Amino acid sequence: MTSRDAVLAAAAVATGLMAGLFFAFSVAVMPGLAMTGDRTLVEAMQRINAAIQNGWFLLVFAGALLLGAAGAVLCVRDGARTVLPWVVAGTVCYLLVLVVTFAVSIPLNDRLDAAGPPGAMTDPAAVRERFEAAWVRWNLVRTLLCTGALGCLAWALVLSGRAGAAGS
Template identity: 60%
Template sequence: MSFLRTASLFAATLTTGLTAGLFAAFSYAVMPGLGRTDDRTLVLAMQRINESILNGWFALCFGGALLFTLLAAALHVGAGHRAVLPWVIAALVLYLLVLGVTAVVNVPLNDVLARAGDVDRVADLAALRQRFEVPWVRGNAVRAIASTAAFGLLAGALVGPGRLPG
């Protein structure tokens, strides 16, 4: 059981960290870079990114972060293993915030771009960009901060009280 507790916590930390890295990279590199482009480039690039991100690797990280964190929490409920439970629960709450923002802000905005269709047939690319860019960037910033904090908490749980031989 000790191996399963550690393995689940490690998997939660790894998948949360990979997800946090993705959202952070969008915050400090991808969106600022696209923000310096014209309307057509931003819309087309985000349409293609939104299409290509729906793959097994993303699903493993994005969904795995939730599942592995839930598993780690469940496996640390027993007496003698609760020292890291508050860290794991706090990480879980932050990751639930990430999921909520994704579902309420980012995915609906991605869907707006998808429904717009071929960028060469969009009547007003500037209006489409304006509707999408600022709220998507703000939502992603929340996801980046919350998932990075969750990653830090899970990393702390890995090395926290009761985890390392001492």
């Protein structure tokens, strides 16, 4: 395995972990919370948003982009012209995930947190209404983009392996 392949594999794993996280929210967490009361959804999401801010999450969240970019640099260095477009496409898709996260998801999370403790809210239904549908919609966008990024990186690994086998 070349260093390029190792970096691409790490980028694919990190991107896959993020795609899985977004997918789990799309198909299980948010549908489950949709069946709860307003205060329960608000409190659960406030706690999830606080808990997710940890070193392991940040390592994978940022690492996926950094590893994708490093993979692109290594493709240029190695002259891997058939691999490079797929790595770039995967990295751009993941970069768009970050754009959505910072432009939409985090501001929604911040507004939810600023609403205060659910037990002290006078209108938790209004807080939920301003949060839930938009967050779910944009999380689906992140899920699709991240899954696309993973597919591109996986295909880049396949092509890189073929190129390596042809060169041996």
